Amino acid sequence: MLQTSHPRRLLRDRLLPAVRTPSARRTATQRVAEHYRARSTAVLRISVGVLYCWFGVLKLFPAGSPAEEIAAAAMTKLTGGQLPTTVSMPLLGTAETLIGVALVTGLLLRPALMLFFGHMTGVFATLALLPGQMWQLGRGLRLPGRRS
Numbered sequence: 455m456l457q458t459s460h461p462r463r464l465l466r467d468r469l470l471p472a473v474r475t476p477s478a479r480r481t482a483t484q485r486v487a488e489h490y491r492a493r494s495t496a497v498l499r500i501s502v503g504v505l506y507c508w509f510g511v512l513k514l515f516p517a518g519s520p521a522e523e524i525a526a527a528a529m530t531k532l533t534g535g536q537l538p539t540t541v542s543m544p545l546l547g548t549a550e551t552l553i554g555v556a557l558v559t560g561l562l563l564r565p566a567l568m569l570f571f572g573h574m575t576g577v578f579a580t581l582a583l584l585p586g587q588m589w590q591l592g593r594g595l596r597l598p599g600r601r602s
Contacts, residue, residue, distance in 0.1 A: 496560075503557025506570075510550030513543055524587055528580040549573060 480488075490497070512519040519525070522543065529542035537545075549569060556566030581588050 499557050499560070503554045503559075506550050506554030506557060508554070510547045510552075510554055513547030513550060516543075519547075524580065524584065527584055527587060528576065531583045532576060532579065 509519065509521075513522065513525065516522075525546060526539045526543060529537060529546060530539065533542070550573065553566050553570050553573065556562050557570075
């Protein structure tokens with residue numbers, strides 16, 4: 455048997471060399487997914503940062519945040535009543551805004567993440583410290599700003 459240097463091509467490949475199978479080419483969706491996968495951490499960081507900026511800025515204006523009532527009650531409870539609401543709300547709003555700016559810009563991420571985890575500890579502590587305001591029996595978690 456005579457062997458050639460080229461492997462034997464299938465009839466389909468000889469007749470239709472320009473046609474490629476779907477598994478051989480990358481679809482537009484696959485290209486977008488690969489592009490996003492490489493940047494997904496940055497996209498998530500920036501998205502959370504924008505939300506933190508938004509909620510932080512809302513807390514800087516009196517009655518601007520729908521969660522202001524719960525946040526003020528939580529700060530009062532966490533500080534033992536030592537920090538008045540007139541100080542705690544701008545302080546909380548500034549902290550949230552700084553966390554958001556750091557996450558969006560990528561600058562000073564370590565201190566911002568320390569502040570972020572401290573803030574999230576306070577948020578989850580609110581669930582335990584103020585169960586009457588956070589939970590409604592039979593309805594689950596209450597949305598801030600909504601009355602029922």
